[in-house]
Amino acid sequence: MRGRKKSPDIRAAILRCATEVFAQREFHEVLTDDIAAKLGIGKGTIYRYFDSKEALYFATIVEGLKGMRAAVDEALRQPAPLAVIIQRLVETILRYFWNRRDFFILLHRHEPKLDPRERAEWQQQREEVVEQVRGVLERALPRPTLGRQHPRQAVEILFGMIRSAALFRAPGDRPAALANVIAAAFLHGVTVNAAEVGRVTRGEGVAGARLARPTVARRQLQHRRGGKSIS
Incomplete structure (x- = not known):
């Protein structure tokens, strides 16, 4: 799992979903599990691409x-x-x-x-x-x-x-x-x-x-x- 190459498509999908979820609720109300569930993936997959919820939030802004x-x-x-x-x-x-x-x-x-x-x-x-x-x-x-x-x-x-x-x-x-x-x-x-x-x-x-x-x-x-x- 650790050696598997990261997919730009998965990263982009996580960012799109996270942007939507973060926009609907305040930062402290959002759990990483919420984003993972909406995408139909495990929370661990998100953490392969982003170190923390804060890093994910920040990435949505920077990418935009x-x-x-x-x-x-x-x-x-x-x-x-x-x-x-x-x-x-x-x-x-x-x-x-x-x-x-x-x-x-x-x-x-x-x-x-x-x-x-x-x-x-x-x-x-x-x-x-x-x-x-x-x-x-x-x-x-x-x-x-x-x-x-x-x-x-x-x-x-x-x-x-x-x-x-x-x-x-x-x-x-x-x-x-x-x-x-x-x-x-x-x-x-x-x-x-x-x-x-x-x-x-x-x-x-x-x-x-x-x-x-x-x-x-x-x-x-x-x-x-x-x-x-x-x-």
Whole structure:
């Protein structure tokens, strides 16, 4: 038994099952026996691939992040205008979360049981994705822009928008449509005319994206300042 070669397929099956079970219950409520029973294998088989329940939990996160990074790599591979790249990136991550709901739940659950070294590696995997996107912004944005001056914060804002869209998605939400809205709002703000969102994310530029009319509050403030613009 000890000399038998480990099977990548068995390991992958254990990870898929563990991700599902861990997402349904808190870490301390899950037994290794539960995962083994769901798979129809002995608990000893799981321990041939993972040293402990903690190691298995950690592996579900790392494998999911590696898969997400590969998907992001593919999305960023083809050169395109910045708006197109951002839309493509957002849609890719949303679809990844859509198709891996259990992984998404685990990714955003703060589990104190992880070893500090495991948590550090988890953070490193995420950091690599952040660096990918930060590099895109630094290369594509003009130097005076806020996103170019503070790329790390810009990436975290973008990821926050993606996370919220995935976490609070409605039954009728679709990744492509959400990606258009998120990309337009991220690049040009929520004052972009809603009818222009598609043009913005096709890379037709800010010049083609007309701003919506000033709100009542904005017009009143302008009036109090003697009609001068506050922009």
